[in-house]
Amino acid sequence: MSLHVAKRMVEVQRSLIRGIAEASNKPGIISFANGNPGNETYRPELFAKFVAEGFAEEPLTLCKYGNSLGYEPLRNAIKTYMSERWEIDFTRNEVLITAGGQQTCDYTTKVLLDEGDVIITEEPSFASCYNTFRSYYGTLAGVTLEEDGLNIEELEKAILENPNARIIYVIPNFQNPTGYTYSLEKRKAVYALAKQYNLAIFEDDPYCELRFDGEDIPPIKSFDLDGRVLYGGSFSKTVSPGLRIGFLIFDKELETRITVAKQVTDVHAGMINQYIAYRCMISDFSEHLKRCQDIYKHKRDVMIQQLEEKSPEGLTWNHPEGGLFITITFPEGFDTYDFAFNAIDNGVAVIPGAGFYIDQDKPRNTLRVCYSTSSDEEIIQGIDSLCTYAAKWLSKQQ
Amino acid sequence: MSLHVAKRMVEVQRSLIRGIAEASNKPGIISFANGNPGNETYRPELFAKFVAEGFAEEPLTLCKYGNSLGYEPLRNAIKTYMSERWEIDFTRNEVLITAGGQQTCDYTTKVLLDEGDVIITEEPSFASCYNTFRSYYGTLAGVTLEEDGLNIEELEKAILENPNARIIYVIPNFQNPTGYTYSLEKRKAVYALAKQYNLAIFEDDPYCELRFDGEDIPPIKSFDLDGRVLYGGSFSKTVSPGLRIGFLIFDKELETRITVAKQVTDVHAGMINQYIAYRCMISDFSEHLKRCQDIYKHKRDVMIQQLEEKSPEGLTWNHPEGGLFITITFPEGFDTYDFAFNAIDNGVAVIPGAGFYIDQDKPRNTLRVCYSTSSDEEIIQGIDSLCTYAAKWLSKQQ
Incomplete structure (x- = not known):
């Protein structure tokens, strides 16, 4: 077949996020990759x-x-x-x-x-x-x-x-x-x-x-x-x-x-x-929203506390006042792309910052980490794995 | 406001069908205008x-x-x-x-x-x-x-x-x-x-x-x-x-x-x-489809029988083997546009053929008539009104 295909669909880029999101469905992986609501918020x-x-x-x-x-x-x-x-x-x-x-x-x-x-x-x-x-x-x-x-x-x-x-x-x-x-x-x-x-x-x-x-x-x-x-x-x-x-x-x-x-x-x-x-x-509706907010505030707190306890030197992160996402920033010049793909083999899925830029091929030193879909235990274990693994990568790079 | 608006939305034409479909919602109107399923097919x-x-x-x-x-x-x-x-x-x-x-x-x-x-x-x-x-x-x-x-x-x-x-x-x-x-x-x-x-x-x-x-x-x-x-x-x-x-x-x-x-x-x-x-x-599913088919076959039969009984000379129509629509064709040169808009005042809504052509402004001598949404009584009364009214228009045109 050699049907004419519209130019517009050629402009659209492959999604880095989808690739990791799919890989993160493997059993045993703790996923901070998907920006989804927590299952406990559904009714x-x-x-x-x-x-x-x-x-x-x-x-x-x-x-x-x-x-x-x-x-x-x-x-x-x-x-x-x-x-x-x-x-x-x-x-x-x-x-x-x-x-x-x-x-x-x-x-x-x-x-x-x-x-x-x-x-x-x-x-x-x-x-x-x-x-x-x-x-x-x-x-x-x-x-x-x-x-x-x-x-x-x-x-x-x-x-x-x-x-x-x-x-x-x-x-x-x-x-x-x-x-x-x-x-x-x-x-x-x-x-x-x-x-x-x-x-x-x-x-x-x-x-x-x-x-x-x-x-x-x-x-x-x-x-x-x-x-x-x-x-x-x-x-x-x-x-x-x-x-x-x-x-x-x-x-x-x-x-x-x-x-x-x-x-x-x-x-x-x-x-x-x-x-x-x-x-x-x-x-x-407002009671339901309040319940969702409480759930996500708790999860953010657990994640930030874990980061404060376990992060190797060199990593920073923001304290969002709402929503589902935290940005973890690595030292200047560090590329999170390979890090994120290899992190899956270490049991945790996160999205490399590059996936959110117009030019996806340029190195970026950030990760998007989503706390909304995980239980407390998963956040604790996932951040532990992530920090242990980050410490290893950072020491390799020095 | 003078926001730039995309050219593509200018190319799109107003819908003749929508205009009549809306008018057909008036109480007392029998509508053969909408290509919708009959209410009795929903579960x-x-x-x-x-x-x-x-x-x-x-x-x-x-x-x-x-x-x-x-x-x-x-x-x-x-x-x-x-x-x-x-x-x-x-x-x-x-x-x-x-x-x-x-x-x-x-x-x-x-x-x-x-x-x-x-x-x-x-x-x-x-x-x-x-x-x-x-x-x-x-x-x-x-x-x-x-x-x-x-x-x-x-x-x-x-x-x-x-x-x-x-x-x-x-x-x-x-x-x-x-x-x-x-x-x-x-x-x-x-x-x-x-x-x-x-x-x-x-x-x-x-x-x-x-x-x-x-x-x-x-x-x-x-x-x-x-x-x-x-x-x-x-x-x-x-x-x-x-x-x-x-x-x-x-x-x-x-x-x-x-x-x-x-x-x-x-x-x-x-x-x-x-x-x-x-x-x-x-x-x-197949029993349900059979039931829908029987419903529409019956309605088509009622409508065609009414047309055969009541149509003034000069009108013809097809005998569809399925679906929801019949085409009524008026004599060559007859424009159904004004006819259809005036038919609403005579209690029946139908869509003029012009609405289905690339150039909607050219006169057409057909009507789309949909039998699927009406009861037997409505089909009988609606076709009666339509035929009486058509006879009047046809005689005026001679």
Whole structure:
């Protein structure tokens, strides 16, 4: 066969993360590789109860075609929640229910980006979105992500160097992979630059409700007065990723285009899925979130305590105030790529920093370590293995 | 706001169908406008039972992230079914589970089509797929659809006139909007031309299992020996459209690209949704299909009988052997556009043929009439209103 294949799929890069994630499924491996929720946060019995009630009370609504923008009760619940929590103004904005968070990136790109246009992105960042941008022939321009958000000087420089830049891509809370969170000042500075140079912002915020320390910081969307922020939310980290439900908040001016984006791809989000998310939101959602936050705070504490006790000299790490990830940094010049692949043979799976950069082939001295899916015992044993192994590698390198 | 918006969304056309479908929701309107399953084919109690059992037996599988290609038991059930039913060879082919049938079109286009490439399509055909092609900057070239399939002479001419044609788009069974079905000869002729000129075929086959008269005719995919046919299946017409589950069968050579297409859009299909489809397939699927076929055969019979009794002179219609649609043809030169919009005020909603052509603005003398969603009484009353009203319009035009 020699079928013509679209150029766009050639631009997309293999995922370093997937390779390790698959290897980490081997028995006996303790995996800090996958940015998934902890199994103990799922509530399958509750979901089954909701579904039984939904099919009894609204059988036709759940079986038939739904509206492209989504199931009205869920859309309204999200509007109420997001306006009460962050003062987002739904006289100016609308909500689309998506099949998970990744699809908020897909639609944002489909609606805003032409071939050759530039996306300015944090570096490191979530590589799956890099690939979504590439799948629309987008060109990526990286800006250093610091512990309190994008380097603002670099950001302005990148904007000036790329006259066809269209979108600034940010994950402001408990970022994947770093666990970093933007300060309010940096959020405002990013918005001010977007406004000054007429760029859109794609604010990808799946970890927002997983804050377990410190003070809430409002999303950029909450002070967006001219409709340039497209905000991606997700139930994947708080309810269930298998549910595939997320939402995109966007200015009403974009409503027709966003609706058409849905119609030409998958018509509407699954009805049962939307119904479960709706019922979760209107039942004990805040208590459930609190429980998730407590679970992840405990796991972070166990992991950081283990690192403090067992880390060899030369390693540093951050103290995230929420989310699922910690960055472990090795000494300057150390390449974590081979380290991470060999760590699997030593019983622990972590993702090398290189997997989150535009250029995956350049050496990086960081690891993404995810504490959310492991038990206390696994964290203790896994960090022990990781530190023992790191000590060996570091001494070899000297 | 003056955000840059992608060109691709400008190419996409407003849907004539949507406008009438929305108007048809008014109380008192009998709607033959929507190509939806009949409500009596849904089995919400059974779905709820499956979900309860699924969450009890495989709670983590249904809550966690799944594989990009889909839930293995469902993929295997589809492979078994399609190889037993149509001798499709799964040593050469693979299956992706999608969020409904539309998404099989989206991924086929994403993987095969570059900007400016040409899709050769039946005319009339399913306009939502026209828009999917346009959303990738595809150019459409129409070929006349006859009662037994594409006009083969025109097809070869269109291929020769469009050197960058990449895909032939066909709905071989009980086509939307016409209800026409390809003969085996035409299926083979389309495949032979695709092979001769190295084109892909997107075989969109959501109505395949709704045959209630005549003999089965194998899909083009069943005699595809060189992997050029991408076959789109759907559970939307047989199980539930709100479920959003379909499947794409494709040559193994495309597996990496198809997988990446899933990863950059919505990661994987919803787990509960896939589980319901799987349980439907392995329980009483063939009995259920038989029941659906009987329901639609009866409705078609009622509608045709009513047309025979009440139609004014000048109208003709086809006798579909399956599916949901009948085409009513008015005399040459009659434009059904205003007729259809005015019919709503006379209590009946139908879609004018123009909505299924590349150029929606040219007058067409056909109507798409869908019998699947109405009761016997509604069909009788609706066809009565339609015929009375048609008689009035026809006499006015003379």
